[in-house]
Amino acid sequence: MPRIVLLGPPGVGKGTQAGPLAKTLGVPHLSTGELLRAAVAGGTPLGREADVYMRAGRLVPDELVLHILTERLEEPDARPGFVLDGYPRNRSQAETLARLVPVDIVLFFELPEHALIERLTLRRSCPTCGRLYNLATLPPKVPGRCDEDGSPLLQRSDDAPEAVRTRLRTYREQTEPLLEFYRSTGQLRSIDASGTTTEVGHRLREALDRPNP
Ligand code: AP5
Ligand code: MG
Numbered sequence: 001m002p003r004i005v006l007l008g009p010p011g012v013g014k015g016t017q018a019g020p021l022a023k024t025l026g027v028p029h030l031s032t033g034e035l036l037r038a039a040v041a042g043g044t045p046l047g048r049e050a051d052v053y054m055r056a057g058r059l060v061p062d063e064l065v066l067h068i069l070t071e072r073l074e075e076p077d078a079r080p081g082f083v084l085d086g087y088p089r090n091r092s093q094a095e096t097l098a099r100l101v102p103v104d105i106v107l108f109f110e111l112p113e114h115a116l117i118e119r120l121t122l123r124r125s126c127p128t129c130g131r132l133y134n135l136a137t138l139p140p141k142v143p144g145r146c147d148e149d150g151s152p153l154l155q156r157s158d159d160a161p162e163a164v165r166t167r168l169r170t171y172r173e174q175t176e177p178l179l180e181f182y183r184s185t186g187q188l189r190s191i192d193a194s195g196t197t198t199e200v201g202h203r204l205r206e207a208l209d210r211p212n213p
Pocket of ligand 2: 014015
């Protein structure tokens with residue numbers, strides 16, 4: 001079973017694509033952002049520390065993220081394979097991951113910045129089941145309510161304009177250089193993340209069928 005990493009800027013659609021892809025492949029979707037948000041919601045010491053960085057749109061310190069990631073990777077369902085979304089985000093995390101588990105493919109999602117900002121601003125999510133919506137492109141059937149469980153939809157605190165600007169800058173400075181790193185290892189495959197979620201899903205599956213360069 002494959003071990004896949006999804007790499008790309010905030011709002012590009014990693015979380016939207018990761019769930020269906022993981023389901024198709026029969027592996028779990030591991031998201032460091034979701035694991036951290038669960039720790040924040042649970043009020044754990046790690047969550048309280050991470051919350052300050054997340055609200056500001058900054059990276060949570062490497063050792064905290066590594067702690068929750070290794071715990072999750074050790075669960076039996078993640079042993080054979082996974083779709084990992086949100087890790088690595090800097091060079092040190094990429095080197096750590098290479099030591100932890102062998103990754104087969106790194107899928108890079110590409111989208112212009114104006115489209116990222118639009119997707120982030122219009123995002124809403126369900127606090128109960130985690131389902132993602134977009135007020136323009138994927139609206140809920142009943143405004144403000146989750147289609148699955150009727151919970152009131154929320155806007156993430158880091159989707160506020162200032163946090164979005166910081167997240168995009170952090171991405172450019174710390175995460176984008178990983179493209180060169182994964183190009184040099186031969187693990188990188190890029191996909192155009194514009195268009196509908198169905199179109200992006202098709203491109204993603206095509207990219208997985210391509211042989212490594
Ligand atoms: P994380 O949760 O990973 O956030 P992110 O990388 O900023 O990415 P997003 O979740 O915002 O975007 P996405 O690509 O998943 O897009 P989505 O599918 O939701 O991290 C959050 C924070 O946690 C970080 O800032 C950091 O503080 C911390 N953190 C996490 N990992 C860390 C790490 N490794 N190290 C240190 N700190 C870490 O889509 C966005 C919107 O667009 C939705 O509304 C969706 O419906 C819509 N949409 C999706 N696809 C399409 C489409 N094709 N067409 C139209 N709309 C679409
Ligand atoms: Mg996400």
